[in-house]
Amino acid sequence: MFNTRNTVIGIAAAVATMTGASAQAGSMPFMPRGEGVSAPMGFAELCRRDSETCGLPNSQLALLGVGPRASFTPTSSVGAAAPLHHEADPKPTTDGVQPALAEASPVVAVEDAGQPREALAAAAPVAANEPVAIEPAVSTWGARGEREQLKLLNQINQAVNREVKKASDMDLYGMPEYWSLPRMIGGKLYGDCEDYALEKRRRLIAAGVPESALSLAVAVTARGEGHAVLMISLKSGDMVLDNLTPWATPWEDLNYHWVQRQVPGTALWTTAV
Structure with a gap:
């Protein structure tokens, strides 16, 4: 996490206004947008490091960093899942993560690494999971009804939540913030919240979901942790795919303070109001 006074104050303020923000959301199926802000640093x-995982065309990469600076909310949440109203599926566990990481990939402090981040990324192979198999009859996203769309979203959300074990960026890379696909160590996948979101985005695109329907978002949880999730816009509203919840969930049903959200398919981000 970014250990700065402004960040601490910002998160404290976000938690203090959590209840008000939830009430303000009311019954809006689509998340309102505010002013344009810079993309999250991660x-x-x-x-800049991995354009393929980023998913932006070259014409959009030049836009990164343009606009007012957003609040730097670190997205390293590996906290406990929120209570659910559905039957719980198996969830990722942190049991045994530390011994596995210590044995397979000792962390070198950033200041001692003596190598650029590109070199660190090259030393950290990402997952090469096969996309979830989709029946040919429902392989076109636009031809499916929303029930079938939600079925696919829940399938991929639960698969990624089950397969990826929770570990912080500091544990994996010796850095407070490092966005990437989940890291493979000893045949197992590890990552924190944004890594889950990026893997879900990758699998959904491979399954035929258009990139224009997908966006990343940053929030602060009720526990006061910076958190990143994947969002998808359906005809009925904006849904969230979260590593803390096995089900695709309407954005306003989550007790989060929403900080900022990507404009789908672009380098542009806006505040969430």
Whole structure:
């Protein structure tokens, strides 16, 4: 996390206004947008380092960093899942993560690494999971009804939540913030909240979901942790795919203070109001 006084104050303020923000949301199926802001630092660095995972065309990469500076909310949440109203599916667990990481990939402090982040990324192979198999009859996203769309979203959300084990960026890379696909260590996948979101985005695109329907978002949880999720816009509203919840969930049903959200398919981000 970014250990700055402004960040601490910002998160404290966000938690203090959580209840008000939830009430303000009311019954809006689509998340309202505010003013344009810079992309989160972790996202911008990802796009400069790994354009394929970033998913932006070259014409959009030049836009990164333009606009007023957003609040730097670190997205390193590996906290406990929120209570659910659905039957719980198996969830990721942190049991045994530390011994596995210590044995397979000792962390070198950033100041001692003596190598650029590109070199660190090259030393950290990402997951090469096969996309979730989709029946040919429903392989076109636009031809599906929303029930079938939600079925696919829940399938991929739960698969990624189950397969990726929770570990912080500091544990994996010796850095407070490092956006990437989940890291493979000893045959197992590890990552924190934004890594889950990026893997879900990758699998959904491979399954035929248009990039224009997908966006990343940053929030602060009720526990006061910076958190990143994947959002998808359906005809009925904006849904959230979250590593803390097995089900695709309407954005306003989550007890989060929403900080900022990507404009789908672009390097542009806006505040969320």
